[in-house]
Amino acid sequence: LPPPTQSDITLGFDSIPGSLTDGVSIPQGYRAQVLAPWGTPLNDKAAPWKDDGSNTSDDQANAVGQNHDGMHFFPLNDAADDGLLCINHEYIEPDALHPTGPSVDPVTGLRTILDEVRKEINAHGVTVVRIKRTNGVWEVIKNDPHNRRFTGATTFDMSGPVAYSDHLVTAFSPDGSQTRGTLNNCGNGSTPWGTYLTCEENWPEYFVNKGEMSAANARIGVATKDTRYGWNHFAGHDEERADEFSRFDITPTGISALYDYRNEANGHGYIVEIDPYSPNQRGIKRTALGRFRHEGCTFGKLEEGKPVVFYSGHDSRFEYLYKYVSDALWSEADANSSNRIATGDKYMNDGTLYVARFDEDGQGEWLPLVPGTVTTDGKTLGEHLGTLADIIVNTAGAADLVGATPMDRPEWCAVDPFTGSVYLTLTNNTRRTEANPANPRLKNSFGHIIRWNEGASDTEFSWDIFVFGSPANGDSETNLSGLTDENQFASPDGLAFDPRGIMWVQTDNGAKEVTEHTNDQMLAVVPSRLLDAEGNQKPLRADNQMELRRFFVGPNDCEVTGVAFSPDYQSLFANIQHPGNWPYSDDATQITPAGISIRPRAATVVISKVDGTEVGV
Ligand code: FEO
Numbered sequence: 001l002p003p004p005t006q007s008d009i010t011l012g013f014d015s016i017p018g019s020l021t022d023g024v025s026i027p028q029g030y031r032a033q034v035l036a037p038w039g040t041p042l043n044d045k046a047a048p049w050k051d052d053g054s055n056t057s058d059d060q061a062n063a064v065g066q067n068h069d070g071m072h073f074f075p076l077n078d079a080a081d082d083g084l085l086c087i088n089h090e091y092i093e094p095d096a097l098h099p100t101g102p103s104v105d106p107v108t109g110l111r112t113i114l115d116e117v118r119k120e121i122n123a124h125g126v127t128v129v130r131i132k133r134t135n136g137v138w139e140v141i142k143n144d145p146h147n148r149r150f151t152g153a154t155t156f157d158m159s160g161p162v163a164y165s166d167h168l169v170t171a172f173s174p175d176g177s178q179t180r181g182t183l184n185n186c187g188n189g190s191t192p193w194g195t196y197l198t199c200e201e202n203w204p205e206y207f208v209n210k211g212e213m214s215a216a217n218a219r220i221g222v223a224t225k226d227t228r229y230g231w232n233h234f235a236g237h238d239e240e241r242a243d244e245f246s247r248f249d250i251t252p253t254g255i256s257a258l259y260d261y262r263n264e265a266n267g268h269g270y271i272v273e274i275d276p277y278s279p280n281q282r283g284i285k286r287t288a289l290g291r292f293r294h295e296g297c298t299f300g301k302l303e304e305g306k307p308v309v310f311y312s313g314h315d316s317r318f319e320y321l322y323k324y325v326s327d328a329l330w331s332e333a334d335a336n337s338s339n340r341i342a343t344g345d346k347y348m349n350d351g352t353l354y355v356a357r358f359d360e361d362g363q364g365e366w367l368p369l370v371p372g373t374v375t376t377d378g379k380t381l382g383e384h385l386g387t388l389a390d391i392i393v394n395t396a397g398a399a400d401l402v403g404a405t406p407m408d409r410p411e412w413c414a415v416d417p418f419t420g421s422v423y424l425t426l427t428n429n430t431r432r433t434e435a436n437p438a439n440p441r442l443k444n445s446f447g448h449i450i451r452w453n454e455g456a457s458d459t460e461f462s463w464d465i466f467v468f469g470s471p472a473n474g475d476s477e478t479n480l481s482g483l484t485d486e487n488q489f490a491s492p493d494g495l496a497f498d499p500r501g502i503m504w505v506q507t508d509n510g511a512k513e514v515t516e517h518t519n520d521q522m523l524a525v526v527p528s529r530l531l532d533a534e535g536n537q538k539p540l541r542a543d544n545q546m547e548l549r550r551f552f553v554g555p556n557d558c559e560v561t562g563v564a565f566s567p568d569y570q571s572l573f574a575n576i577q578h579p580g581n582w583p584y585s586d587d588a589t590q591i592t593p594a595g596i597s598i599r600p601r602a603a604t605v606v607i608s609k610v611d612g613t614e615v616g617v
């Protein structure tokens with residue numbers, strides 16, 4: 001029998017109102033629990049979290065990081081109530097991280113306290129933590145052997161075309177086989193063989209080059225002045241700290257072999273694979289999937305004997321959408337491989353990276369980023385840039401040369417498990433002054449979600465726009481999908497399907513036309529059920545707009561991001577990033593009382609039904 005091409009799910013909750021409070025909102029009959037907030041000890045090496053900001057860098061290296069983002073649940077022993085939660089930590093809030101904000105010399109402007117900088121580096125990266133559910137309540141299992149942190153200082157192996165090339169030679173890794181740190185881990189993915197993918201997004205802002213810059217680093221935006229947090233202030237170029245901090249200052253002049261980190265930034269900007277089940281296995285950066293500001297990484301619908309496909313957006317204004325197609329053909333037996341990293345080597349090191357060109361009439365073409373591809377000026381990528389490794393290090397520059405379509409900030413992708421259609425959030429682009437078919441709105445404040453179906457070959461696809469963000473009171477040029485008070489949203493960002501066919505849409509919105517009505521939120525829709533009279537998939541428009549329902553609203557000042565499920569769908573996990581004055585208690589819905597100011601903590605929220613049945617239906 002062929003697999004079903006339409007979900008049989010209908011949403012079982014009413015859209016909830018917008019909300020503007022220091023608590024989360026959920027539908028009637030649900031509850032929401034705070035789990036694994038920033039600073040939760042993973043083992044006995046970390047002191048308990050202190051609400052005065054005085055935990056040390058060593059505490060932070062053994063505790064949950066800050067500003068939770070993408071996430072995935074990996075079951076243990078096939079259980080629905082026992083597993084490993086992998087959580088990205090995108091960036092930090094120095095004012096919350098330290099007792100009174102970051103140490104800075106008032107005269108020189110330089111950072112002064114070494115342990116603070118180490119704590120900041122350790123608050124980035126990924127947490128792997130074992131969690132268990134008892135009577136509907138989840139708890140962190142402290143000291144579980146799977147618990148571990150990957151931080152801005154952890155050693156990673158390099159793989160794929162850039163590994164062992166001159167691009168990666170540093171004082172730390174003379175053969176170009178390793179690098180240290182994963183930074184600005186935003187969206188995520190997982191693999192069909194049970195590993196976690198963490199995506200390096202705004203990493204160029206952590207490295208400074210005050211001198212001559214490579215074309216690749218100039219294109220991607222490596223900092224030319226001071227960096228985001230000033231970690232380079234401790235570069236110092238003295239022997240004692242050369243190894244630890246010189247790598248954040250990649251200025252190529254005035255360096256010696258002892259601290260030659262001119263190539264350090266080339267070790268960043270990748271999809272990173274982590275095997276949560278193997279606590280002693282290093283993480284691996286998969287360079288074949290490109291080097292840019294990766295938002296997420298999502299695999300396409302699997303078919304035995306066909307390549308494995310991954311999609312990843314580059315989140316900056318006018319940047320591109322990419323897909324990677326493996327050389328190896330999918331074998332279902334690999335889903336249960338016991339050597340998961342070797343399986344990753346099989347599918348993620350050798351393949352073709354493509355960038356998308358969206359054409360008129362809903363058609364599109366994937367353009368291969370390989371040396372032989374003809375560029376828009378009639379030469380080839382090889383003539384312009386060199387080898388495959390050279391092309392990958394400058395992925396965005398290569399995409400410019402082949403005429404890819406500049407998009408309105410590509411964020412997460414999600415694949416409908418029934419139809420195989422792929423959805424991509426385009427969060428906003430207020431600087432757009434020239435429309436193209438896939439990005440039709442000038443000064444796009446509210447964003448949209450585009451989708452496509454792959455064509456008969458690896459290079460063809462067809463696309464349409466699924467929904468446009470808008471305030472409910474937007475005019476007919478603005479509110480193109482007929483949104484109402486019950487589902488108005490802007491700046492879609494996090495996006496995921498659960499295997500039942502529900503698509504979950506999360507927002508990271510700054511457009512006041514919507515923020516004056518509601519905080520950031522999570523909505524749900526079952527796209528495979530929206531069909532026209534001929535049985536073709538139909539976008540969300542005024543005649544079916546109530547199929548998009550608001551499920552969750554976050555507390556003030558936050559962004560809602562990251563979504564995961566227990567295998568029995570009784571628990572849905574979502575992350576609250578950069579809350580303003582939350583969480584007040586373990587009950588995520590409890591509103592911080594007026595007049596009480598608390599040290600905010602990013603956290604996971606577990607949403608479940610009071611009666612213990614499946615979430616969403
Ligand atoms: Fe870190 Fe593109 O959101």
Ligand code: CA
Nearest residue numbers: 186187411493
């Ligand atoms: Ca994001």
Ligand code: CA
Nearest residue numbers: 411427493508
């Ligand atoms: Ca965003």
Ligand code: CA
Nearest residue numbers: 090508559577
């Ligand atoms: Ca964010």
